Amino acid sequence: MTAEGDENYLTTAEVARRLQVKPETVYAYVSRGMLTSVRARGRRGSLFAAGEVERLASRSVEHSGVVERIESQLTLLQDDELYYRGHPARSLATTATVEQVAHFLWTGQPIPSGQPGQPEAVDGFVVGREGVLLARRAMEVVPDGARLTDRLRVAVAVLGAADPLRFDLSTPAVTAAAGTLIETLVAALPGPTAARTTLGGRLWPKLSDHEPRPELLDATLILLADHGLAVSTVAARVAASARANLYAVISAGLGALDGQYHGAAPTLAYEFLARAMDDPLTALSDQLRSGEPVPGFGHKIYQQHDPRADVLLELLGDHPVVDTIAALAERTPKLPNSDLAIAAIMHAYDFRPDAGDALFALARMIGWTAHALEEYAAPALRFRTLGIYTGRTT
Incomplete structure (x- = not known):
């Protein structure tokens, strides 16, 4: 390929200076299709279109390689508020069904008008008896002491292997x-199956023996559905x-979620809150003495309040656990934060101790799906970065 004029082209040295990398790295970009080199008549060496170089420079370029900038239309975190496609999540949590919010995130199609909170307002998720039986058998393979999230991971892998059309990415x-x-995962979890109700209502008897409050779990699933580029979401997008x-994709997200600094947060908040309900001051003092952060408090993004916690604690009303918080x-x-709000729900209604992680995982599957759909529409394999070898050369 040749350049017709060189006034809008840069040499290899100029590109290296612009991108703050070595000339060898520039050629590595070419080999990976990130830059296109051209030749000019009467000149030696490669040239690069200035516009293409500027587009690459607009990304985050470091000595270790290029970190792809991820553009998304899904979630906005701004001024201590959470928005899904421009709609406040706190409003959606109390006026829409989980299925409605999921389809809204997945397709961008407006939520249809109808009786808020009623499953008839939109087509619900479909579940087949054969899939539920298969998922249950998969979940039964894990040891008795395994967590619900362990059962979910195994069931997702088995259901994927059983789906011959899984490679249809439309x-x-x-x-x-x-x-x-x-829907299949919820139905397959250990515990009784609820009659026709919302997704939260069908999940409730799997987690608690108390009189169901479906609106609590529906709101939780909606508020936790997505939260921007959390580590598990990045794993899913990769x-x-x-x-x-x-x-x-969901298995990748579940793998990252299993880390102690991500998906385990609701359980840590649950355990801390259990101690605090007996003696708040002593529990807080002991936690501070340990030098570890206080579980369920603080957030890297929210400064004054976590809107997800606001909604869930308000739904709990005047329960004593709210007084403890x-x-x-x-x-x-x-x-x-939201981890503490989930822990409060768990204590208020005697949820099984591993319910918080499972709630987080099931909810985030909605967001991972939405991010996967965006990624399927983007160029493939765009996240490969350049590594710097630091081992021995001889």
Whole structure:
């Protein structure tokens, strides 16, 4: 390929200076299709279109390689508020069904008008008896002491292996598979099956023996559905960039979620709150003495309040556990976050101790699906970065 004029072209040395990398790295970009080199008549060496170089420079370029900038239309975190496609999540949590919000995130199609909170307002997720039986058998393979999230990971892998059309990455196929997967996982979890109700209502008897309050779990699933580029979401997007199928994408997300600094947060808050309900001041003192952060308090993004916690604690009303949280909040400058709100729900209705992680995982499957759909529409394999070898050369 040749350049017709060199006034809009840069030499290799000029590109290296602009991108703050070595000339060898420039050629590595060429080999990976990130830059296109051209030749000019009468000149030696490669030239590069200035516009293409500027587009590459607009990304975050470091000595270790290029970090791809991820553009998304899904979630906005701004001024201590959470928005899904421009709509406040706190409003959606109390006026829409989980299925409605999922389809809204997946397709961008407006939520249809109808009786708020009623499953008839939109087509629900589809579930098949055969899939539920298969998922249950998969979940039964794990040891008795395994967590619900362990059962979910195994079931997702098995259901994916059983789906011969899993490599259909079209939007209708992916959204249908995601809805069926989530519904199947909920139905397959140990515990009784509820009559026709909302998704939160069907999940409730799997987690608690108390009189159901479906609106609590529906709101929780909606508020936790997505939260921007959390580490598990990035893992899911990287898998989708390689054109992994939906089940593999969700498995990637579940793998990252299993880390102690991510998906385990609700359980840590649950355990801390259990101690605090007996004696808030002593529990807080012991936690501070340990030098570890106080579980359920503080957030890297929210400064004054976590809107997800606001909604869930308000739905709990005047339950005594809310008084415990208020007592703790008076003695720490950090805000109560969604992990603490989930822990409060768990204590208020005697959920099984591992319910918080499972709630987080099931909810985030909605967001991972939405991010996968965006990634399927983007260039494939765009997340490969350049590594710097630091080992021995001889």
